[in-house]
Amino acid sequence: MNDVLAFARGPLFYGCLIFFLVAMAFRLFRVLALRWQVDRAKPKGNAAEGAVVSFLKALLIFPFFPGLKGLSQRSALVFFAGGIFHLSLFLVIFFTAAHTLVWQSLLGFRWDPIPTPIIDGFTAATILALIVLAINRATNPVLRLLSGPSSYLNLLFVLIPFLTGFIMYHRLIQPYIAVYAIHMLAVDWLLVWIPLSRIAHFMFYFFSRPAHGAEFARRNAVP
């Protein structure tokens, strides 16, 4: 199992990360190269300002103020479960003590982790949110129509690293190294899966929001 872990943390991780970088850049530049239509109309507002405002609103305002735009009323469950999931995902990936060491190894510097018991709570919240979202997807008639196997696989492939991480921290299953190896294999697979799936939205989101914001602002509409 030690060899499997060393392989998953070493050459396999390396290969998957390279694939992730190449494939994500491929997808992004494939979209960017499509060019968007040149708007020859005289702008009624500042596009740059719209891009920034839209970006900040989407990142800092809408997720944290459920009443605005009636987001929570339309589908409270998706709003809250999805919101908790995304927030926890961000905190766990970037602020778990073990993960800060990964970032240090990749970037050359690290930041302070959030105390582990708090991260532990967020991990549990993520796992629960994923289960709730999966059940909702399977039972909601409209979502069921829109969902294919990959929609459920997305949830599953994200769930496995969280579940194994939770098991590792609480040492629920022994040997620890075996769970660690599964955790790393799941992460490696996720690096391959993300560019091939809709999970890649995490990258497009940061481009589409400012693009829409800029377009709206040119027409003097509030993004």
Add this chain to the structure above:
Amino acid sequence: MSGEEKIESALREFLERKRINRRDFLKGCGILAMVLGLSQVDGAAKVALALATKPRPPVIWLSLQDCTGCTESLTRSQSPQLLNLILSDLSLDYHETLQAAAGAGAEESRLATMRDYAGKYVLVVEGSPTPQDGGVYCALGGRSNIDVLKETAASAAAVVAVGNCACFGGIPGARQSPSGGVGVRDILGSGVVHIAGCPPIAEAITATFAHLLVFDRLPELDGLGRPLETYRNTIHDRCVRRTFYDSGQYAKNFDDQGAKQGYCLYLLGCKGPTTYNACPTLRWNGGVSYPIQSGHPCLGCSEPHFWDGGGFYAGQSAPLASPSGVITAVAIAAGAALGAGAILTGRAKNHTTSSHAAPPTSDPPNPEEKTP
């Protein structure tokens, strides 16, 4: 004379012969019983009885590619006395560091033990064997280490690999090592007991012999051939700083406030969570301390290939291989070029196809164009 009286008499006779204080003897038996997972009272009695009455196995201690650190660990700890009890005054019939004989005499001593105690002696291997280039990198008495190892193991009752080098190749087996050390199991196959560590805790070595003596069989082993008695738990499981890990209090530097407060050393590269050993319970220097307690993260020395397991201070969760800045930039540039290229090539193709597909027949004739 009743059974109990017989035991008492045998014990007394043994202690007198060995000139050992009864209190020290029972204390040693208690320690061994604890390591063996026996109850303190019955277990100590069982160990004492075995020590007083059973004959000791002769030992051949082969030193291959090693630094003698494992022998140092054993001889400079408080346990030589315990080991003496088990091995009958360290009845090591062949130990290159400890034996008086040298040269051909030493080799003769090994052969004599093999001949006289065939099937009864224990072979202990310290240091890694090296089959590389015909085994020329380590020779004993002018013979390849592999030949000597195989020859000595052939009629041994048990083979015990002591230290990370003998168990898994250690430093001589680390990446780019020219001599290419391997573990003893790679030469002799499974069945070899691994007392892992760099060096192993003396009591872990002693306890294995004690187990052999008390129960007449080898201890139960984990998946890597290590006795479960001493290698059942990780360092992290029994760590003195565990509560700090659980509450998320970490030393971020070797001289920060956290380090002074004795916080968890995880962020400083501690490998405790993935390292199976008994350091936090048996400890070193007669139970005084162990690395983490003394302020240094665990290096994971009882695990295979720990020299190649990432930097000692890089962290247990850090990837063992990650792309450099240049490779990352090349990967992103390649992806970007492929992505943009796919669209631009497609557009150019469409353009060409559409210009072929729509012949200029529909265009109105140019009146200025001259026909030949």
